[in-house]
Amino acid sequence: MIQQVHSHPDIYRIRVDLPDNPLQYLNAYVIKGVSGNLVIDTGFNRPECKRALCQGLQELDIRLQSDTSLFITHLHADHSGLVGLFAQAGCPIYMHPVDYQYLVDSEDGSTWKAAEDNFMREGMPPAEIKTQFSNQARTFSPDPHFPVNPVHDGDCLHLAGCDLQVIHTPGHTPGLCCLYLPKEEVFFTSDHILFDITPNIQVWYHMKQALQRYLESLQKVWELPVRLALPGHREGDTSIAGRIDEIVAHHDRRLAEICHLAGLYPHSTAYDIAPHMTWSMRGKQWKDFPPTQKWFALGETLAHIEYLVDYGVLCCREEQGCRHYDLVRTET
Numbered sequence: 120m121i122q123q124v125h126s127h128p129d130i131y132r133i134r135v136d137l138p139d140n141p142l143q144y145l146n147a148y149v150i151k152g153v154s155g156n157l158v159i160d161t162g163f164n165r166p167e168c169k170r171a172l173c174q175g176l177q178e179l180d181i182r183l184q185s186d187t188s189l190f191i192t193h194l195h196a197d198h199s200g201l202v203g204l205f206a207q208a209g210c211p212i213y214m215h216p217v218d219y220q221y222l223v224d225s226e227d228g229s230t231w232k233a234a235e236d237n238f239m240r241e242g243m244p245p246a247e248i249k250t251q252f253s254n255q256a257r258t259f260s261p262d263p264h265f266p267v268n269p270v271h272d273g274d275c276l277h278l279a280g281c282d283l284q285v286i287h288t289p290g291h292t293p294g295l296c297c298l299y300l301p302k303e304e305v306f307f308t309s310d311h312i313l314f315d316i317t318p319n320i321q322v323w324y325h326m327k328q329a330l331q332r333y334l335e336s337l338q339k340v341w342e343l344p345v346r347l348a349l350p351g352h353r354e355g356d357t358s359i360a361g362r363i364d365e366i367v368a369h370h371d372r373r374l375a376e377i378c379h380l381a382g383l384y385p386h387s388t389a390y391d392i393a394p395h396m397t398w399s400m401r402g403k404q405w406k407d408f409p410p411t412q413k414w415f416a417l418g419e420t421l422a423h424i425e426y427l428v429d430y431g432v433l434c435c436r437e438e439q440g441c442r443h444y445d446l447v448r449t450e451t
């Protein structure tokens with residue numbers, strides 16, 4: 120299903136449904152120019168997504184060849200999964216090198232293993248970790264063997280007849296990059312800013328303080344003049360500052376909630392704390408959460424705990440290979 124979201128330049132959204140995924144669909148954007156086209160993000164590496172993306176491109180009369188470029192905003196498989204289609208057709212592919220390297224490193228499973236070991240130290244039972252093997256991010260990930268044109272913060276790309284500014288906004292992933300059209304004030308926010316749901320913030324083995332970095336990246340774009348914001352999932356908006364304030368307030372509430380729970384349940388692991396947090400899973404209890412959602416929820420809890428430990432609000436004690444957290448008591 121395609122929808123034109125902007126004229127001059129002509130920008131279209133291809134809705135790529137993500138079956139059995141709470142995100143529902145990915146927005147792949149296409150800038151259709153006279154002498155070339157730009158596709159932004161792809162959908163998972165699975166037949167349903169491939170069909171939707173290819174059908175959308177066909178309706179727009181876009182053939183995958185060297186005058187069509189692909190920009191991958193970040194490493195997540197729902198954005199990068201179908202990169203192979205573009206690589207085979209010889210399309211130039213742009214991506215931040217940090218996220219590209221992560222895809223390469225993931226190929227032998229070592230990054231997943233590191234994450235599993237870490238989650239085990241945070242109290243997740245091994246049986247629970249085993250259920251993660253069906254995680255869509257693993258099953259539908261891209262083949263990382265593609266040539267990449269590395270992009271960095273502040274780069275200006277001239278693609279599809281447009282001048283596009285690359286804005287590196289680490290947090291959701293280490294290398295997430297948004298794209299900005301300064302003249303038209305159109306901002307492709309990817310998963311940095313979502314409007315109907317809150318972007319997930321995880322812990323990363325190669326990016327310390329993901330939450331702190333994310334909050335800094337929100338401030339980085341707060342003043343950006345925006346007339347049209349086009350997110351990676353769900354619907355967009357005509358401004359971003361108000362939404363950024365809401366997202367910051369959401370994380371403040373989360374931090375306060377964890378402090379409260381750490382006081383209520385001293386010496387808990389992150390896995391002990393996570394079920395008591397407020398999650399909007401359509402009224403589901405923690406025990407009924409799908410395995411992938413538990414994984415994301417624990418990761419998000421940990422990102423907030425890491426922040427609080429760094430600021431000296433919580434302290435961490437490791438006992439028998441498992442980390443426990445307590446509020447730091449200040450003597451009065």
Ligand SMILES: [Zn+2]
Binds near residue numbers: 193310
């Ligand atoms: Zn993402």
Ligand SMILES: [Zn+2]
Binds near residue numbers: 195198351352
């Ligand atoms: Zn996404």
